[in-house]
Amino acid sequence: LDELLRMEASAEHGKLCSCSRDVAATIRCLECHPDRLQCAQCALESHSSLPLHRTERWQDNHFVAAPLIDFGLMYHLSHDGARCPSWKDGDKNPDGHIIQVAHVNGFHAVRIGFCRCLNAPSHATQLLRMRMFPGTLSKPRTAYTISLLVTFHTLTRESNLNTYDYAKALARFTDQYSPYDIKTRYDNFRIVVRFWRDLQMKLRSGQHVGLLAELPPVHQGSIALLCPACPQPDANATSSSDGAPGSDNHQRTLYLSMDANFRAQQKDKTNDPADFHLHPGGAYFREDSAFREYLAAVGDEHEVCCTTACASTCSGFKALNVLRAGRYKNTLVSGILSVMCARHSFFRPNGTVDLQKGERYTHADYALAGALAG
Structure with missing residues (x-):
């Protein structure tokens, strides 16, 4: 406690600065030497290239904040x-x-x-x-x-x-x-x-240095990171073998998994009209306008498969229950669905889409198609 209290004062206050200006040393820097006091001119000279240091001045028996700009630092x-x-x-x-x-x-x-x-x-x-x-x-x-x-x-x-x-x-x-x-x-x-x-x-x-030009054409427009261990045709894997017994097909097989996250929601609230995506369709999410056109073309999934319109009758199967009205009230996006490599958990480029009212085959198919296309 004594040492902590000592930090709030200085044994050197009231003394002259070590320079030849014959002025009192009242300035200390919390970033350089908290125990060392200087005059304002010395503090200015020693911080000519350190404008972001915090300095204090001894005043009325205590230290007060004294920014370097107050001393004329440029x-x-x-x-x-x-x-x-x-x-x-x-x-x-x-x-x-x-x-x-x-x-x-x-x-x-x-x-x-x-x-x-x-x-x-x-x-x-x-x-x-x-x-x-x-x-x-x-x-x-x-x-x-x-x-x-x-x-x-x-x-x-x-x-x-x-x-x-x-x-x-x-x-x-x-x-x-x-x-x-x-x-x-x-x-x-x-x-x-x-x-x-x-x-x-x-x-x-590596886009800025031309590295994308060295990748297969399917990946040249993406800034997403590819899994370095999974087989990528024309990148780290050659053409597949003939499938004969004892072949290395297992080494050339891409294993994918798909899962949804219903905590990543977007509420229905006022959005900034000037907000925009910095790289639409250039990383992990599918391009939004094309995705909306696809959803409009396939229509409501209730019309495609009537079984999804009814609540699940299985007490242990809760995936379809998210389709029930009310669970995602006042939400524009109820979650996201992503495709990733099953072995190393790298998200696939263009393999993520927004969800509305739970998981649907239409969304899963679109995400998988994007993940396979790269």
Whole structure:
């Protein structure tokens, strides 16, 4: 307890800074050396390339938050951290652009000095080269560090953390006692996360470097990951053997399984009209418009097979019970159905469809056809 209490103060407060300026050392950095106090100018110089560190000032016998931007820090992009030589007195925005940057330790207001050379890349590109993902491509005023996006993606996979709760946590990191409204930041953050995940899928697929051209034509339009162990014709498997006794047909056989998840529902609520899919039909789900045309063509399955219109008479067989009205009231999608390789549990490209009112053969057939086609 004594050591924890010691963190709230400093034995060096009131002393002069170790520099030659003859001023009191009142600033500490929580990321660098929490026990070391500096004057404002020394803190500014030591953090010229560390704008996302949290600093505090000793004031009225306690430490208070003192962002680096309050000391006049400007973070220059390009030119190895030096001010762009193309900057001139009287230029527009002589003090740079203030951008809200989200990092793993909270939100930061950072004064950015962009490169103004004639051949300088866009502001969004300059931010990306400094490992900051811009909130928009045109005149970005928000950015998210790559470390933040990687951390959130890992937490999402391991603990199902959602974007809203993570944004609230960042607000608490920024100000534990008076967290501000995060509505605007949350909306932008969830959009950035979607684009980030889409870009990561495309990077892993090798699409940008031309790797898809080396795959069989049936897989060239997909960014989904193929199972590396299952046989893929013209990729890791040659033509099948003649089926004679003792042949290796079992090694060339693709075993598939199919299952539904009725927890992945979509409620019937107001949706954003500007929302759209980033790669329709290019990964695991079938393309939506073609799927709806197929459902309209086959009609209601009740008309195809009258047995599904009646509730199941078997007390132990509950799969057909989901067709009963009321179980999925006010839902647009009652679940999803996916096809995967039975041996290694890799989801098949174009092998997943939305369900309406439970499992139906029409949906299963369409998912299986897409999985077999790749």
